[in-house]
Amino acid sequence: LNISVSGEEMAPLGHFSFNYENALAIKTLFTQFMLEKGYLATNAYYASYVHTPQKVEDYLEVVDDCFCFLSKTLEGNRVELELKGPVCHAGFQRLT
Numbered sequence: 001l002n003i004s005v006s007g008e009e010m011a012p013l014g015h016f017s018f019n020y021e022n023a024l025a026i027k028t029l030f031t032q033f034m035l036e037k038g039y040l041a042t043n044a045y046y047a048s049y050v051h052t053p054q055k056v057e058d059y060l061e062v063v064d065d066c067f068c069f070l071s072k073t074l075e076g077n078r079v080e081l082e083l084k085g086p087v088c089h090a091g092f093q094r095l096t
Contacts, residue, residue, distance in 0.1 A: 001071050015044035025079050026070060028088045033066045 007014035018026040027043055034041035039062060047056075073079050080087075 001067055001074070012047040013044065014047075017043060020074070022079055024090060025083065025087045026074070028085075029070060029073065029079055029082055030066055031088065032082075032084060033069055034062065037062045037065075 002019040003016045004019060005014065005016045017023065018030075020026055031042055039059065041059075041063075045059075051059075070079075073082055
C-alpha cells in the first residue's frame, strides 16, 4: 500500500493517509473492514494507558489483515465495489 504515516508532533496520536486518487473510498473501506472485525477505527490511533500491549498487538494484527485486503482490492480495482455504504466526508462539515 502507498501510505504516509505521521504523528511525530504529538507522540500518542499517530495517523496515516492513503496516497491514491480515491483515498476517501479506501479510508471508508478501512473503517468498514475494521468495524466488521469489532474495531471502531479510522486512519488515526490515539494511544492511552487503557491500551495494554496485548490489545495493541490484537489491533495491529487486524490492521495487517485489513491492509492485505485493501492491497488486493486496489490491485483488482474493486474498492468502490466493496463498499457497503457511502464514501466518508473529508474534514468536518455540517450534514444538515
